[in-house]
Amino acid sequence: MKVYTTDKIRNVAxxxxxxCGKTNLTEAMLYQxxxxxxxxxxxxxxTMSDFSKEEIQxxxxxxxxxxxxxxxxxxxxxxxxxxxxxxxxxxxxxLRAAESAILVIDATSGVEVGTELxxxxxxxxxxxxxxxxxxxxxxNVNFRKLMESIEExxxxxxxxxxxxxxxxxxxxxxxxxxxxxGYKYENGxxxxxxxxxxxxxxTERIYEEITEIIAESDEDLLNKFFEGETFTREExxxxxxxxxxxxxxxxxxxxxxEKAIGxxxxxxxxxxxxxxxxxxxxxxxxxxxxxxxxxxxxNEAFSAVVFxxxxxxxxxxxxxxxxxxxxxxxxxxxxxxxxxxxEKMGGLFVLRGKEQLPVDEILAGDIGATTKLVKTQTGDTxxxxxxxxxxxxxxxxxxxxxxxxxxxxxxxxxxxxSSLTKLQEEDPSFVINRNSExxxxxxxGQGSVQLQVILDKLKNNFGVEVKVVPFIVPYRxxxxxxxxxxxxxxKQSGGAGQYGDVWIRFEPATEEFIFDEEVFGGSVPKNYFxxxxxxxxxxxxxxxxxxxxxxxxxxxLYDGSYHDVDSNEMSFKLASHLAFKNxxxxxxxxxxEPIMKVEISIPDSYLGxxxxxxxxxxxxxxGMDQQADGSQLIFAEAPQAEMFEYSIxxxxxxxxxxxxxxEFARYEQVPHEVQDDIIAEAKKEA
Numbered sequence: 001m002k003v004y005t006t007d008k009i010r011n012v013a014x015x016x017x018x019x020c021g022k023t024n025l026t027e028a029m030l031y032q033x034x035x036x037x038x039x040x041x042x043x044x045x046x047t048m049s050d051f052s053k054e055e056i057q058x059x060x061x062x063x064x065x066x067x068x069x070x071x072x073x074x075x076x077x078x079x080x081x082x083x084x085x086x087x088x089x090x091x092x093x094x095l096r097a098a099e100s101a102i103l104v105i106d107a108t109s110g111v112e113v114g115t116e117l118x119x120x121x122x123x124x125x126x127x128x129x130x131x132x133x134x135x136x137x138x139x140n141v142n143f144r145k146l147m148e149s150i151e152e153x154x155x156x157x158x159x160x161x162x163x164x165x166x167x168x169x170x171x172x173x174x175x176x177x178x179x180x181x182g183y184k185y186e187n188g189x190x191x192x193x194x195x196x197x198x199x200x201x202x203t204e205r206i207y208e209e210i211t212e213i214i215a216e217s218d219e220d221l222l223n224k225f226f227e228g229e230t231f232t233r234e235e236x237x238x239x240x241x242x243x244x245x246x247x248x249x250x251x252x253x254x255x256x257x258e259k260a261i262g263x264x265x266x267x268x269x270x271x272x273x274x275x276x277x278x279x280x281x282x283x284x285x286x287x288x289x290x291x292x293x294x295x296x297x298x299n300e301a302f303s304a305v306v307f308x309x310x311x312x313x314x315x316x317x318x319x320x321x322x323x324x325x326x327x328x329x330x331x332x333x334x335x336x337x338x339x340x341x342x343e344k345m346g347g348l349f350v351l352r353g354k355e356q357l358p359v360d361e362i363l364a365g366d367i368g369a370t371t372k373l374v375k376t377q378t379g380d381t382x383x384x385x386x387x388x389x390x391x392x393x394x395x396x397x398x399x400x401x402x403x404x405x406x407x408x409x410x411x412x413x414x415x416x417x418s419s420l421t422k423l424q425e426e427d428p429s430f431v432i433n434r435n436s437e438x439x440x441x442x443x444x445g446q447g448s449v450q451l452q453v454i455l456d457k458l459k460n461n462f463g464v465e466v467k468v469v470p471f472i473v474p475y476r477x478x479x480x481x482x483x484x485x486x487x488x489x490x491k492q493s494g495g496a497g498q499y500g501d502v503w504i505r506f507e508p509a510t511e512e513f514i515f516d517e518e519v520f521g522g523s524v525p526k527n528y529f530x531x532x533x534x535x536x537x538x539x540x541x542x543x544x545x546x547x548x549x550x551x552x553x554x555x556x557l558y559d560g561s562y563h564d565v566d567s568n569e570m571s572f573k574l575a576s577h578l579a580f581k582n583x584x585x586x587x588x589x590x591x592x593e594p595i596m597k598v599e600i601s602i603p604d605s606y607l608g609x610x611x612x613x614x615x616x617x618x619x620x621x622x623g624m625d626q627q628a629d630g631s632q633l634i635f636a637e638a639p640q641a642e643m644f645e646y647s648i649x650x651x652x653x654x655x656x657x658x659x660x661x662x663e664f665a666r667y668e669q670v671p672h673e674v675q676d677d678i679i680a681e682a683k684k685e686a
Contacts, residue, residue, distance in 0.1 A: 004075040006278045006365040011077045013094040016104035017114030018083030021134040025257030032263040033069040071267045086447035089396045089429025096285035097307045100274040101129040108138040113656040136254040137171040161251040174262045188260030214239030240273045245281045277365025291389030294325040298363040301387035302326030309378045309425045313461045320369045329361040338380040346372030396429040399444030401647035408465040419462035438472040477543030478552045479587035482507040487579025500571030503559035506583040514554040524560040531569035535576030544584045546682035591675045592667040594640040602658040617642035
């Protein structure tokens with residue numbers, strides 16, 4: 001593939017709800033531009049962008065792939081992002097690397113939750129976008145109703161630049177509004193057809209809407225519009241690009257990825273109207289953290305950001321980066337400014353799916369890849385060592401679903417850890433944690449599909465099979481009344497004996513553990529105080545109810561006795577163990593459970609269902625706050641034991657429109673009816 005200058009590059013993220021046809025659309029663009037001789041299809045499992053074993057099995061994208069294509073005199077980097085809500089981290093990374101997005105909508109399904117969420121995110125970051133209505137030739141498609149739904153969800157700035165001729169079974173072709181022509185398609189090739197009177201009138205009316213939008217983008221064009229003058233082709237190109245870049249217009253095109261209908265119009269729209277990386281108002285996804293900001297220009301000092309990593313079992317690690325300034329050649333020193341490390345590249349190329357296309361250099365604004373980088377990870381900045389710069393990392397959404405996992409085969413623990421670390425490089429939105437208390441290994445992410453993909457990759461790519469096991473809730477035990485007890489350890493065995501005798505007062509406290517002494521008259525020598533404290537610290541790790549750690553109590557050593565010969569530190573430590581056991585039995589012990597602070601964001605229509613569900617989980621609603629977009633933010637608290645699968649349930653309740661964050665708040669006493677079940681289960685496990 002030849003080298004393209006920055007102004008000839010278009011980086012476009014392809015996003016939308018799962019199943020809307022993004023991958024088939026990518027295949028159609030590859031075919032239309034001559035990059036492939038035969039058009040792949042998801043159902044045939046032969047697409048260029050879905051190449052991993054897991055994607056082929058699921059017939060759905062689970063990772064971002066970059067598909068560079070050449071159209072007319074430009075290079076279009078199509079960044080195909082997954083549609084599953086679980087892989088929102090991949091979507092965010094794709095949008096960050098692009099100057100614009102194409103939201104794909106399934107004409108047979110209408111506006112779906114995935115499209116709503118992506119639209120909302122694009123609005124937040126100010127990313128220019130277009131809409132491609134896919135499967136326009138599907139049964140029961142009503143374009144007028146679809147447009148009403150789109151305008152209801154996204155506003156009047158969505159304007160059709162291509163409309164269908166006929167619907168459903170009577171579908172004939174597509175109109176190009178800008179050129180006011182109609183086309184039918186034969187094997188992806190457009191054939192011009194004559195528009196009737198009504199079609200021409202409709203086309204002219206929409207064209208008038210477009211010219212108004214164009215006029216509002218530029219003062220000179222506005223004057224020309226009021227004077228009734230016709231815009232030139234160059235003025236239309238400039239005006240639409242400005243309107244799209246400024247967020248005043250969102251062009252809508254119709255077609256079919258599977259049947260290659262309208263693909264030429266889409267490619268022309270991308271090429272003509274979406275901004276190049278060096279456009280004065282282009283979206284800059286990479287913000288400077290340290291160093292001096294620079295232009296997206298090949299003459300600037302070199303810098304790039306690794307926005308995606310692929311762990312290939314055969315090729316090894318592939319690092320995909322976007323050049324943000326300057327240029328990179330095969331001889332460029334690969335300096336990681338995030339880690340202050342020099343790395344050796346394993347070649348320079350652009351990726352088309354998994355196919356590597358060697359190049360001599362990659363200029364500012366373009367996307368490239370290399371292999372064999374050891375220290376470089378997703379999010380790292382590469383730069384000229386003498387002109388160091390570091391770009392801010394992408395903030396991924398918080399993991400809200402967790403699995404506890406164990407190896408099927410003993411001895412695989414270390415292999416699991418190293419394999420998960422490699423997979424985390426590929427998908428930084430999932431987290432790995434080893435709970436220091438329960439010793440469980442957990443992985444967390446956005447949903448069950450994402451976590452199942454991680455488990456599948458462990459098996460397929462690294463030969464490690466694991467099983468999901470129940471979570472161990474880190475319960476605590478405490479006391480509810482003050483008691484005074486004796487602990488006496490006495491052992492005589494012919495030689496030197498053992499003797500330790502303590503009287504300890506146990507009382508509830510707000511701190512985790514307090515040790516104090518009120519010994520008078522030397523009944524217990526001071527040199528044995530540390531042994532008593534240490535014995536209590538050991539004993540409190542296992543309560544008498546269910547073996548959980550004991551917290552929130554004070555132990556006061558106030559009396560005891562000793563033997564001049566037989567007493568020693570071990571004897572007093574064992575005596576404190578006995579005192580602890582006696583004290584716990586008499587001090588009315590109870591179980592405590594971790595309580596989580598939860599913030600839930602949902603559309604107002606789901607408020608009743610979500611609040612009712614929190615109550616069923618033994619939770620409490622603390623308050624609500626209406627957000628600027630009309631959604632509700634619920635503040636609640638609930639036991640951790642009831643929240644392990646809340647992510648799945650909330651998604652089901654809200655059709656994927658709800659999200660939440662959760663963090664530990666405190667420990668609270670477990671209700672008696674629940675406590676009995678927990679104790680019984682713990683004793684059964686023991």
